[in-house]
Amino acid sequence: MKTSLFSPIGIFDSGIGGLIIAKEIKIQMPNENFIYFGDTKNMPYGEKSKDFIRKNSMKIASFLYEKKCKALVIACNSIASNALDMIIKKFHRKILIFNVIDPVVKNTVLLSYKRIGIIATSATIHSNFYTKKIKEYYHHLDVVQMSTPLLAPIIENGWKMKKINPIIKNYLNHLKSIDAILLACTHYFFLKEEIDNFYHGKVHLIDIPKIVAQEIKEKLNEKKLLCFHPISTWNRFPIFYTSSSIPIFFEKKVRILFGKKVFLKHDF
Numbered sequence: 286m287k288t289s290l291f292s293p294i295g296i297f298d299s300g301i302g303g304l305i306i307a308k309e310i311k312i313q314m315p316n317e318n319f320i321y322f323g324d325t326k327n328m329p330y331g332e333k334s335k336d337f338i339r340k341n342s343m344k345i346a347s348f349l350y351e352k353k354c355k356a357l358v359i360a361c362n363s364i365a366s367n368a369l370d371m372i373i374k375k376f377h378r379k380i381l382i383f384n385v386i387d388p389v390v391k392n393t394v395l396l397s398y399k400r401i402g403i404i405a406t407s408a409t410i411h412s413n414f415y416t417k418k419i420k421e422y423y424h425h426l427d428v429v430q431m432s433t434p435l436l437a438p439i440i441e442n443g444w445k446m447k448k449i450n451p452i453i454k455n456y457l458n459h460l461k462s463i464d465a466i467l468l469a470c471t472h473y474f475f476l477k478e479e480i481d482n483f484y485h486g487k488v489h490l491i492d493i494p495k496i497v498a499q500e501i502k503e504k505l506n507e508k509k510l511l512c513f514h515p516i517s518t519w520n521r522f523p524i525f526y527t528s529s530s531i532p533i534f535f536e537k538k539v540r541i542l543f544g545k546k547v548f549l550k551h552d553f
Contacts, residue, residue, distance in 0.1 A: 288355040288380070290512045293524075294319040294501070295349030296358040297342075300328035300441045301538050302471030303360025306385065307523070308542045309494035310358070313502050316512040319523050320352050326529035326553070329437040330363040331406020331470065338408060342368040346376060348526075348552070355510050356381040358501065362469045363406050366414035381504060385471060388500035389493055390418040398465040398489070400427040404456065405469035407432045415469055431460050437472040443534040450479060457483050465489040522546050528553040 296307050300323045307321050322345050324330070330338055342364045346357055357380055359365045359372065365384035373382055395401070403415055410432040419428055433456045439449055453476060460466070466488050468474060474494065481490055505511040524547070525539050531549050539547055 288353055288510075290355070290505075290510045292353055292355035292510075293317075294356045294358060295322070295346075295352065295354030296320070296360050297322040297324070297345045297349060297364075298361040298471055299324050299330040299363065300437070300472070301535055302437065302440075302474065303358075304538055304542055305474040306358065306360040306471055306494050306497055309498040310501060311523075311543070313495075313498045314505075314511065316515055317505075318512075320349060320354060320526065321523065322349060322526045322552075323528070323535060325441075325527040325532050325535060328441055329406065329472075330361060331408045331434055331437050333363070333408060335367045335408070335412075338363060339368040339371050343371060343375065344553075346372050350376060350380060354380065356383060356501065356505065358497075359384040360471050360497075362386060362415075362471065363408040366409045366412040381508065381510070383497065383501050383504070385493060385497050386415060386418060386469075388497045389467065389491065390415070390422055392496050394491060394496070395419070395423050395426060395465075398426065400429065400463045400465075402460045402463040402466040402488075403428060403430045403469050404433045404436075404460065404466065404473065405430070406437055407434050409469055415467070429460060429463060431456065433470075433473075436476065437470055440472045440475050441532075441534065443537075446479065449476065453479055454483060463488055465491055467491050468493065522548055524548040524550060526550050526552045 294317055296303055296319055365386045369384055410430050416428050435452055530551055
């Protein structure tokens with residue numbers, strides 16, 4: 286399938302978490318357009334089986350490929366840690382593939398730390414994908430993982446922060462004596478300020494969206510697929526697909542992050 290530098294970037298996640306990745310992509314690559322898919326019907330993925338995650342991820346990846354995207358961005362740690370190999374096997378000769386784990390574990394920022402904490406969904410923690418990857422590059426790092434299964438669903442359901450804060454504190458009370466933390470679920474980026482406040486700014490929150498977007502920008506430029514020109518008027522608004530009727534909270538987050546000039550659609 287033929288693509289060009291004007292083709293969109295395809296981004297997908299189980300729900301709203303990947304919107305933060307999409308926003309950072311837009312900041313670093315303002316001339317790029319993208320198509321976003323949130324599997325709102327089946328979120329959260331964190332408690333789903335590996336087989337379920339792999340099956341649904343392939344379906345969404347195929348959907349975005351058919352939309353003639355020039356790159357796929359797996360903006361979900363549960364998908365990347367459980368289905369990346371399958372997606373690569375099918376699409377690596379057809380389209381550029383990015384995820385939210387590899388750019389981070391390869392980034393030299395991790396050289397600065399001795400003990401790093403990782404909070405993620407059960408699916409990501411059980412895969413042990415992050416720890417294996419980190420240990421490939423940084424033998425000195427002491428990695429402490431913790432499953433935080435309640436966070437993604439309550440974020441998707443639009444809970445008020447005053448109700449979420451006690452849950453955050455309860456989790457993080459078990460994750461101390463670290464010098465950096467990886468929010469290994471894109472949903473958790475919406476809690477960045479609250480997590481930083483818990484540690485009183487003494488634990489470094491690794492900026493995953495910025496690292497991932499930078500990797501995408503460099504690779505697109507290397508492949509001569511980076512768009513340096515303003516997008517044509519007929520295709521300049523991002524498109525957001527959901528697998529269920531568009532949730533109010535999803536639409537609200539999209540419009541807060543990207544403004545009113547967006548298209549929201551329901552597919553699958």
